[in-house]
Amino acid sequence: MSNYLVELKGVTKRFPGVVAMRNMSLQIRPGEIHGLIGENGAGKSTLIKVLTGVHIPEEGSIYIEGNKVSFKNPNEAATAGIACVYQELNIVKLLSVTDNIFINKAINKKGSPFLDYTKMHEIAHEVMLSLGQDIAVKKECGSYGMGIQQMVEIAKAVLIDAKLIIMDEPTSSLGEKEVEQLMKTVRSLKEKGIAILFVSHKLEELFELCDRVTVMRDGEHILTKNTDELDNDSLISAMVGRTLDNQYPKIEAEPGAEALRVEHLNSAGVLRDVSFHANHGEILGFAGLVGAGRTETFRAVFGADPYDGGEIYINGEKVVIKSPKAGIRCGMAFLTEDRKGQGLVLSQSVRTNLILSNMRRCTKGLFFDEKQIDQLAEENISDLKIKTPTADEVVGQLSGGNQQKVVIGKWINTNADIYIFDEPTRGIDVGAKVEVYNIMNRLVRAGKCVIMISSELPEIIGMSDRVIVMREGRIMGELSRKTDVLNQEIIMKAAWGGEIR
Amino acid sequence: EQKTVSKPTATENTSSGDITVGVILKTLSSEYWGYVAAGVQAASKDLGVKVDLQGPASETAYDEQNNMIETMLSGGVDAFVIAPLQSDSVASVIGDVKIPVITVDTDAQIPGKVSFVGTGNDNAAYLGGTFAAKKAGKGAKAAIIGGVEGNATSDARQAGYTKALEENGVEVVSVQYAQSNPDTAANVMENIITAQNGDIQIVCCHNDDTAAGASNAVKQLGLKDVIIVGFDGNQSGVQNIIDGNITATCAQAAYTMGYQAVETALKAIKGETVETFVDTGCEVITADNAEEYLNTLKGYLK
Amino acid sequence: MKTKKMKEILGKVAPLLALVLLFIILSLATEKFFTLNNMMNILRQTAVNGLISAAMLVVLITAGIDLSVGANAILCACMMGMLKTSFGITNSLVLILVCIITGVFIGFLNGILLTKMHLPHPFVSTLGMKNVLCGLALFVVSTKTISDFPAAVTFLGSSNLFKVSGGFSGIPLCFIVLILIYIVYHFFLNKTALGRMIYCVGGNPEAARLSGINSDNILIFVYSLSGFMCSIAALVIVGRSAVANPSAAISPYDTDAIAACIIGGASFMGGKGTIWGTLIGALMISTIRNGLTLLNTSSSVQYIVIGLVIIAAVFIDVTRTRMEAKAKRLAAK
Amino acid sequence: MKTKKMKEILGKVAPLLALVLLFIILSLATEKFFTLNNMMNILRQTAVNGLISAAMLVVLITAGIDLSVGANAILCACMMGMLKTSFGITNSLVLILVCIITGVFIGFLNGILLTKMHLPHPFVSTLGMKNVLCGLALFVVSTKTISDFPAAVTFLGSSNLFKVSGGFSGIPLCFIVLILIYIVYHFFLNKTALGRMIYCVGGNPEAARLSGINSDNILIFVYSLSGFMCSIAALVIVGRSAVANPSAAISPYDTDAIAACIIGGASFMGGKGTIWGTLIGALMISTIRNGLTLLNTSSSVQYIVIGLVIIAAVFIDVTRTRMEAKAKRLAAK
Numbered sequence A: 001m002s003n004y005l006v007e008l009k010g011v012t013k014r015f016p017g018v019v020a021m022r023n024m025s026l027q028i029r030p031g032e033i034h035g036l037i038g039e040n041g042a043g044k045s046t047l048i049k050v051l052t053g054v055h056i057p058e059e060g061s062i063y064i065e066g067n068k069v070s071f072k073n074p075n076e077a078a079t080a081g082i083a084c085v086y087q088e089l090n091i092v093k094l095l096s097v098t099d100n101i102f103i104n105k106a107i108n109k110k111g112s113p114f115l116d117y118t119k120m121h122e123i124a125h126e127v128m129l130s131l132g133q134d135i136a137v138k139k140e141c142g143s144y145g146m147g148i149q150q151m152v153e154i155a156k157a158v159l160i161d162a163k164l165i166i167m168d169e170p171t172s173s174l175g176e177k178e179v180e181q182l183m184k185t186v187r188s189l190k191e192k193g194i195a196i197l198f199v200s201h202k203l204e205e206l207f208e209l210c211d212r213v214t215v216m217r218d219g220e221h222i223l224t225k226n227t228d229e230l231d232n233d234s235l236i237s238a239m240v241g242r243t244l245d246n247q248y249p250k251i252e253a254e255p256g257a258e259a260l261r262v263e264h265l266n267s268a269g270v271l272r273d274v275s276f277h278a279n280h281g282e283i284l285g286f287a288g289l290v291g292a293g294r295t296e297t298f299r300a301v302f303g304a305d306p307y308d309g310g311e312i313y314i315n316g317e318k319v320v321i322k323s324p325k326a327g328i329r330c331g332m333a334f335l336t337e338d339r340k341g342q343g344l345v346l347s348q349s350v351r352t353n354l355i356l357s358n359m360r361r362c363t364k365g366l367f368f369d370e371k372q373i374d375q376l377a378e379e380n381i382s383d384l385k386i387k388t389p390t391a392d393e394v395v396g397q398l399s400g401g402n403q404q405k406v407v408i409g410k411w412i413n414t415n416a417d418i419y420i421f422d423e424p425t426r427g428i429d430v431g432a433k434v435e436v437y438n439i440m441n442r443l444v445r446a447g448k449c450v451i452m453i454s455s456e457l458p459e460i461i462g463m464s465d466r467v468i469v470m471r472e473g474r475i476m477g478e479l480s481r482k483t484d485v486l487n488q489e490i491i492m493k494a495a496w497g498g499e500i501r
Numbered sequence B: 001e002q003k004t005v006s007k008p009t010a011t012e013n014t015s016s017g018d019i020t021v022g023v024i025l026k027t028l029s030s031e032y033w034g035y036v037a038a039g040v041q042a043a044s045k046d047l048g049v050k051v052d053l054q055g056p057a058s059e060t061a062y063d064e065q066n067n068m069i070e071t072m073l074s075g076g077v078d079a080f081v082i083a084p085l086q087s088d089s090v091a092s093v094i095g096d097v098k099i100p101v102i103t104v105d106t107d108a109q110i111p112g113k114v115s116f117v118g119t120g121n122d123n124a125a126y127l128g129g130t131f132a133a134k135k136a137g138k139g140a141k142a143a144i145i146g147g148v149e150g151n152a153t154s155d156a157r158q159a160g161y162t163k164a165l166e167e168n169g170v171e172v173v174s175v176q177y178a179q180s181n182p183d184t185a186a187n188v189m190e191n192i193i194t195a196q197n198g199d200i201q202i203v204c205c206h207n208d209d210t211a212a213g214a215s216n217a218v219k220q221l222g223l224k225d226v227i228i229v230g231f232d233g234n235q236s237g238v239q240n241i242i243d244g245n246i247t248a249t250c251a252q253a254a255y256t257m258g259y260q261a262v263e264t265a266l267k268a269i270k271g272e273t274v275e276t277f278v279d280t281g282c283e284v285i286t287a288d289n290a291e292e293y294l295n296t297l298k299g300y301l302k
Numbered sequence C, D: 001m002k003t004k005k006m007k008e009i010l011g012k013v014a015p016l017l018a019l020v021l022l023f024i025i026l027s028l029a030t031e032k033f034f035t036l037n038n039m040m041n042i043l044r045q046t047a048v049n050g051l052i053s054a055a056m057l058v059v060l061i062t063a064g065i066d067l068s069v070g071a072n073a074i075l076c077a078c079m080m081g082m083l084k085t086s087f088g089i090t091n092s093l094v095l096i097l098v099c100i101i102t103g104v105f106i107g108f109l110n111g112i113l114l115t116k117m118h119l120p121h122p123f124v125s126t127l128g129m130k131n132v133l134c135g136l137a138l139f140v141v142s143t144k145t146i147s148d149f150p151a152a153v154t155f156l157g158s159s160n161l162f163k164v165s166g167g168f169s170g171i172p173l174c175f176i177v178l179i180l181i182y183i184v185y186h187f188f189l190n191k192t193a194l195g196r197m198i199y200c201v202g203g204n205p206e207a208a209r210l211s212g213i214n215s216d217n218i219l220i221f222v223y224s225l226s227g228f229m230c231s232i233a234a235l236v237i238v239g240r241s242a243v244a245n246p247s248a249a250i251s252p253y254d255t256d257a258i259a260a261c262i263i264g265g266a267s268f269m270g271g272k273g274t275i276w277g278t279l280i281g282a283l284m285i286s287t288i289r290n291g292l293t294l295l296n297t298s299s300s301v302q303y304i305v306i307g308l309v310i311i312a313a314v315f316i317d318v319t320r321t322r323m324e325a326k327a328k329r330l331a332a333k
Ligand SMILES: Nc1ncnc2c1ncn2[C@@H]1O[C@H](COP(=O)(O)OP(=O)(O)OP(=O)(O)O)[C@@H](O)[C@H]1O
Pocket: A015, A016, A018, A019, A020, A038, A039, A040, A041, A042, A043, A044, A045, A046, A047, A087, A397, A398, A399, A400, A401, A402, A427, A428, A429
């Protein structure tokens, strides 16, 4: 009898054009919380999908409690006691929360072919409560926000009698409060003797939660160690293969003239009297809890959504922006928080996506200037270190972080004046994060205005010149790096409803 | 009334065996045209000529028929028999042919046409309409259930029925189309009965399938003594007459049409004199002659 | 809270209201419309489309489509015809059995093409299948229309309950059976695990797959079920028209069924649609057809009205959903 | 590296190979097939479907569908017929202009329904539109078939170049025009910003919109373009058949066009498809129809073969893609 719950030995998985995982090994002990970390495209999600039978590896073997297994589909893995919360949400939006939680499980009325909904609703409500969510489980899942949908995913996994629950970046779309709740849940699962494989790009979470951590790089196993034997720097250097001297490479630049001013922006039910301004040559951070209305504010400003009232001034001039096209013409770039749904055309090539926002400018006469486009794409790929076989690769095949870089590239190419980054580092690794920060720095240095919406306070604090805190569609206050002390506590307090000062 | 075909080509003394007659019917996917085809084939065997027999998938596939004509004419046939779906369009596709052309079933002004073999849909419908009107007597009310509106065949049958009914003092109170689908015909019939408060004595249909659907609806709604006239004289239609579901059907001599079309074509190829109109006749099949007619039909398809 | 519930209920019965409105308009247009017997006519005329719409609904829920439904039904009818004429079989049980087996088998084939042979979208495979079935229907009966089916075969499509000779035309058996089938459907779709999985597969196939649902088997089942409904429709068709006519296979049964489902709230994107909505959709179409015939309108007007109704129905549905969303947003604070 | 390129090229010409194979088979089956005049026939018979397929292709690329293409073309033809009979207009220029305006306007309407009126999937709106157009076509010419169009109107569909009386039947002008249009299409779709935007809107309309592409305008343009192609098809139809026949509006032009596009590699999911693939698809369909006619097969066999070819074509395509992916995966180092 092996003392490992799950063991991978020499597993290799290939995709067209890439080896996503090479000779990988991993051991998970019963009842431990095992962290898994690595750069974007390191092969974490692939490893998980091999474990759950979604992908079938070409080489290597998997053992569960010492027995060799080979899963052909997720059902077999579930039967063997492996549950998984995948990186991409797998919610059936039109079905109720209960139905989603019981998606592969059914409770029938005794001796009847029909489902016992009374009981199912009850259990679903209980599970959601235990995750800190007191919600109406009969409602359509799609009517709830990302955070709750993520919790539903976790509830699904909890409900299966699993020995191992895998969570692939479960916190990437959660706010602080939900993250805390999740951590509590994870710990209580551990107490029940369930092992957890926890993937995250947020190092603090790993240190706080995990017993042991495994680091992957380029599809290979780098190290597995107890968390207390590791520190931030050693973990990062194992991940990226070099040391990162500064996680938040903030530069000081001289703020210039006002770039954007928003006055009394109102949108029924979402925004109330939002007024603020942003300058050239500064990074303006927007903090707040999930659903605070930050995204809504900038969707309205950018012209993606209509709004009910208010004025927008760009470089001091009043503008009326009714469509994203107009927004771009006014010199704005808006990096959306949902890259798959709103940022990329997944079925098109990296090259096409990179010029998506300025196609008309890439033409010579009637036709495309292919040479210019090729050159641009090559530049973007090397500048942003996008990991892709060629510029002709379909974007949908890239790993999440690399997809994010393509979206950034797209906006860089528009040569805008005001850059709005909505959760720019969501789901990308530490190394890549620094690259994104450096891109912001480069923009600021060139005198551009950068607005960063983020739910990660450390990055808000680390990178912003000024911070605006929002709550329930209102601006709660503003903090400046020059005059105030930026710290987590003050911002959180504002986000939770207290006034600043 | 007679026409001698001037012989441009040297087929004068060829034996029949080397002669090919191209035949394009309106479709091969219906029973009626099956009889025409059977006649064509019988003539081919009896007279020792080759026939190239084709037809589009349905009676609304005009384009397909035009394509067939093109394809066949470029393949080299000695005479051409056509049942045009759309006369003007066939005329334009045929263009300046050098071979004799014979229309069958439906006449049309076509270049090179030497003869029409058939009765004409309007004539047959006229006969059926007259029968029904006489039987019902003056002052009766009639409904007509058509095939597809705007279609040449439908128009001809429509004209024939209407003329006969009106001449005999019968009022046509409703004209509806059922897309030649018996199931739709049943729906339409029910609605017509409702619209007329059941005051309908005659139903003239554009084909036997439609008549079957209409008769079933009449039966279900419990109407009595409604005269239902079909068209085509198919086996199922005639069987329905024997069973008492349908009163009569307008039968054109489909088999004879096919046979005589090939015969006429052969004559024309050989340079003999041909009638410009070969009347193959039509008859109204009723309970009196249905059995006999059914046997004849079955005989054709041996 | 109470007005919210009211609104929700209103949202659900909105298509029903449209139907009622249609009834009122037609009643005003002609006094022949709102009579007991004409109501029975409408029910009678709804049966075939209702059954085929039930066949279409399940595949629409899975984000698929089945263009072969009409051709399938006609082939089923023609298979019975072939047995009767070519093999002299007149045993109703055998005929009905063959009819059902044919329908289910064709549906099963559609499912296999989609899943095991990985054909991209069922639009293509079922379009191909429709052509094949049209050909087969003509082939099995040698292009002849077949009549004279045994009474037990035509029973379903031709019987009327409580018929009064010369008076009440009777409640059509086929509609009663339709309702029974719809009730079974309702429970199946809403109250069983399999039914829910069908919505799942349609709503988010990737989620279904990752949750360990065997989408392939579910899809094969769904298309077979669709085929089964077609075979029942075939029995009604034969009963109503008393004949099996092979050339009817190209008739646009499929578009009528799609229209009924969409009017009733189903979506091409899958994951949506209810059987009662479909019933209303089917009733709406036959009511319009009925009314237009009563008014003795020409084919051209009938086409135009049906087309406009299809567009209007979805337009109303979409607008309602948008309005609701907006109201919700305004009410949020 | 070299074999990889070879394979890529092979992948691209695979549908072409299927067409060549079909040619070889048919040449062996009947000596009437591979003659110069019959080749010209095939080209002639491809023109209408080729034009309508071009109309369909752009909408398929945007993940849409346009079921109203055939009815649109027939309505365009009937509009010319109406002007001629009801208003006595015989000026060809006016007729052709009205034909094109009608087609583009109907397409524009489809685009508006989809975008500005937010109808869900164009399947529904264009299905409704198809019905409306069928009715309008019957209506404008009072259900009568119109013939005797001026020569300039029928010119496009009926002229043949290098015709030798009694010998070579000539190269059909309509096919030459088709090829010219396809060349323009090719450059438009592949080499212009607007063309690429069409693919992007098909792949992800919301992302396209947020990237500053006005998806609505692009979709309206695409449907209008589709309508424009229909009006050109109308001219060819009138030229080829010499008449405008309103009842042809329900003919399944749309399914033939969809089949051609899909055989040629387009997808219902949007974002895929090339004009040359579509040409091969259209040629394939007319070649099969032509061959089956030459072989004198019955309608039932024709239906079956066409159905099987549709299924086989996509099956081959899907299997090829899967094989390629597999080979690429095994080759990954
Ligand atoms: N279905 C697929 N087809 C082709 N390539 C794939 C596929 N899935 C993943 N890959 C490739 O495999 C590699 C590993 O991807 P994976 O998603 O496992 O990375 P990851 O470590 O989870 O990254 P991230 O942190 O960005 O989520 C990447 O190079 C990716 O492009």
